[in-house]
Amino acid sequence: MSANKIRRSLSAFFSILIVFNTLFFSGIDALAEPVTLEDFQAEAEERKSLPIQTNQIENWPAGPAIGAEGAILLEANTGVILYAKNIDERLYPASTTKLMTSLLAAENLKIDEMITFSSNAVFSIEPGSSHIGIDAGQSMPMEECLYGILTASANEVANAVAEHIAGSLDGFADMMNERAKELGCKNTHFVNAHGLHDENHYTSAYDLALIARAFFQNEFLSKMGNTASHHFEATETQPDDFIKRNKHQLITGDIAYKGIKGGKTGFTSQARQTLVTCAEQNGMKLICVVMKEESPEQFNDTVKLFDYGFTNFSVVNVVENETKYSIQRSGFFNTSNDIFGNSNPILALNGDSYLIMPKTAAFDELDSRISYDTAREDEVAVINYSYHDAYVGTATVDLVPREAAGYEFTEKSPEIEEEADSHVIIVNIKLVLMIILAVAAALIAIFTIRSLAGSYSFRSSRTETVRRRHASVTGLSFKKRRRWLRKRNRKDGPDFSSSRSNRFF
Numbered sequence: 001m002s003a004n005k006i007r008r009s010l011s012a013f014f015s016i017l018i019v020f021n022t023l024f025f026s027g028i029d030a031l032a033e034p035v036t037l038e039d040f041q042a043e044a045e046e047r048k049s050l051p052i053q054t055n056q057i058e059n060w061p062a063g064p065a066i067g068a069e070g071a072i073l074l075e076a077n078t079g080v081i082l083y084a085k086n087i088d089e090r091l092y093p094a095s096t097t098k099l100m101t102s103l104l105a106a107e108n109l110k111i112d113e114m115i116t117f118s119s120n121a122v123f124s125i126e127p128g129s130s131h132i133g134i135d136a137g138q139s140m141p142m143e144e145c146l147y148g149i150l151t152a153s154a155n156e157v158a159n160a161v162a163e164h165i166a167g168s169l170d171g172f173a174d175m176m177n178e179r180a181k182e183l184g185c186k187n188t189h190f191v192n193a194h195g196l197h198d199e200n201h202y203t204s205a206y207d208l209a210l211i212a213r214a215f216f217q218n219e220f221l222s223k224m225g226n227t228a229s230h231h232f233e234a235t236e237t238q239p240d241d242f243i244k245r246n247k248h249q250l251i252t253g254d255i256a257y258k259g260i261k262g263g264k265t266g267f268t269s270q271a272r273q274t275l276v277t278c279a280e281q282n283g284m285k286l287i288c289v290v291m292k293e294e295s296p297e298q299f300n301d302t303v304k305l306f307d308y309g310f311t312n313f314s315v316v317n318v319v320e321n322e323t324k325y326s327i328q329r330s331g332f333f334n335t336s337n338d339i340f341g342n343s344n345p346i347l348a349l350n351g352d353s354y355l356i357m358p359k360t361a362a363f364d365e366l367d368s369r370i371s372y373d374t375a376r377e378d379e380v381a382v383i384n385y386s387y388h389d390a391y392v393g394t395a396t397v398d399l400v401p402r403e404a405a406g407y408e409f410t411e412k413s414p415e416i417e418e419e420a421d422s423h424v425i426i427v428n429i430k431l432v433l434m435i436i437l438a439v440a441a442a443l444i445a446i447f448t449i450r451s452l453a454g455s456y457s458f459r460s461s462r463t464e465t466v467r468r469r470h471a472s473v474t475g476l477s478f479k480k481r482r483r484w485l486r487k488r489n490r491k492d493g494p495d496f497s498s499s500r501s502n503r504f505f
Contacts, residue, residue: 037294040272044068044294053084058388061312061358066301069292070205073305075313076213076278076285078393080356082309087206090187091291094266094274095130095153096208097195099215099225100176102149105142105161106221113142113164114237121159124169126196131156132232132244139237146221147230150264152244155194162193169193183210197268205289208276212287216261216278225262225278228252249299250277257303261285265298273298279306283315284356312360318353318383318395321363325349325370325383325397347380348400355385355393366392 044067052063063073063083070091073083081087119136132154134140140148140157148157162172169192176190185207191198203211216222228251234241247265249255263277275290275298286309288302357363366385374382374396381397 040294044297047292050086053087054081054390057390059358059360060388060390061308061360063308064304066290066304067293067297068290068301070289071291071301071305072205072209072287072289073309074206074209074213074287074289075309075356076216076287078354078356079213080392081206081390082286082313082356083305085205087209088187088204090202090204092197092201092268092271092274093195093203093208093291094197094268094271095155095195096264096266096274096276096289097190097193097201097203098149098153098158098266099208099264099276100179100190100211101158101161101172101193102146102221102224103211103215103218104165104172104175104179105146105149106218108165109142109161111141111143111220114139115142115145115157115160115164117156117160118163120169121163122156124159125155125194129155129194129196132242133240134160134238138239140235144232144238146224147227148232148244150221150225151227151230151246153247153265154244155196158194180207180211183207183214185210195266195268195271197270205291208291209287209289212276212278212289216285216287222262222278225264226251226260248275248277249296250279250302255299255303257306267295275299275302277302277306279310281310283354284310284313286310312358313356314359316355316357316363316393317351318355318385318393319349319351322349322395323364324368346400347397349383350396350398353393353395355395357387357392361387370397 047067047069048065050069052065054060055062063085066085068085070086070089071083072081072085072087074081116139117134117136122134122136125131130153132148132152134148134154134156142161145157145161148154149161159169162169166172166175172193173190176193177188180188180190180203185203187202187204188207188211189200189202191201195201215225227246229243229245231243232238232241246252248263250257250260251263257279259279259281261278261280263275266274266276271292273290273293273295275288275293277288279286279288286306288305290298290301290305293301355366357366366387367389368383368385371382371384372380374380376396378399379396380399383395383397385392385394
């Protein structure tokens with residue numbers, strides 16, 4: 001018999017002893033707790049009457065009554081909460097803890113980095129808890145470890161990854177808590193990497209949804225978290241060849257559902273059934289968290305909540321519906337004219353901003369509040385939208401990227417460019433050209449008028465002179481007029497026209 005089989009047999013034996021001790025030697029207080037499946041199911045039935053926060057929102061679609069102690073349906077891209085039931089209550093996460101463990105592994109390790117299993121990582125877990133039978137001294141690449149954590153929910157693998165990253169299990173727990181704070185978690189405290197029960201190891205449905213949101217934003221993790229089964233092949237550093245199947249029935253297809261993106265199961269006797277699942281349909285990416293439920297209702301609750309979300313809510317683009325903020329129509333938000341006289345907006349509503357709204361609600365029913373508290377350099381303001389005080393999404397007012405000018409044909413060194421920027425003078429060439437053309441047209445008009453005026457005066461003066469001369473000779477006799485005409489011809493030029501003149505007189 002191999003060492004792995006012996007260890008598994010011992011683990012099963014110790015598990016039986018623990019259960020026996022719990023049932024028969026824990027005293028009256030222990031017997032007061034539910035001990036049969038019927039007892040747990042009766043408690044779950046009672047939990048269906050617990051209030052649902054989102055059902056208290058005016059005109060909000062009524063969510064289903066489920067047996068989970070805490071549950072949430074969160075849209076991953078916007079952070080909009082569609083369904084909420086005791087979302088801030090501190091509950092035990094069990095193996096859904098491994099979502100955080102995997103997130104830190106992806107953020108701190110390379111995919112081919114080798115993870116060596118210490119004796120502490122292998123033997124510190126509870127006998128009978130989930131494992132894949134890795135022995136101390138063996139090693140696997142990080143990618144295989146992640147399949148072990150997410151597909152097989154192996155606790156010794158979670159321990160080995162934690163030690164490799166932080167140097168110790170306690171040090172990794174500190175990293176988990178720090179990362180949880182960064183994600184906005186307020187009711188979370190981790191003490192281990194695997195989620196086995198500890199009274200100081202807890203989270204809430206909302207906090208777990210925030211962790212899952214970060215997890216599913218990582219495409220690599222999302223793919224691994226959506227694996228129905230994985231074949232662990234034997235290597236030089238890990239001699240066993242085996243296949244592990246995921247227990248998440250929406251991932252394996254035992255319960256068919258469209259658009260599943262992945263998830264994680266969890267169970268301890270104190271936490272009961274916990275489940276995290278992500279599904280995407282109709283432009284919405286929904287994360288469902290169910291905590292403290294009884295099997296198989298954790299899967300049925302998840303299906304009910306997904307159906308509720310995809311049926312009653314829709315994606316609404318802000319730019320296509322917004323009329324209150326008319327940035328594009330305001331000259332104040334436009335740049336100065338460029339060299340061709342064109343004006344471009346410097347601010348605009350982000351065209352990719354969208355809201356998650358009840359299908360029964362109209363956009364003009366929303367309330368909006370603008371805030372200038374934004375850390376991103378390309379954002380000027382943030383507009384938060386709500387429907388009867390329920391947050392439904394955000395739009396950003398962004399700086400419009402300045403396009404490179406097509407008339408710049410030379411390159412400048414950074415030093416010259418920096419110096420030039422401090423002495424920039426914007427010249428509107430189109431306007432300058434128009435002024436030059438106007439001045440030229442005016443000058444041409446002036447010269448034309450003067451020329452016409454001069455020609456008119458010359459002709460008038462000459463005509464008047466001829467008229468006067470003609471009038472002066474009209475009263476003369478024929479001979480005198482003839483002599484006067486000859487005299488004028490001799491005076492004005494050659495006498496070749498005298499014969500023609502004689503024909504007229």
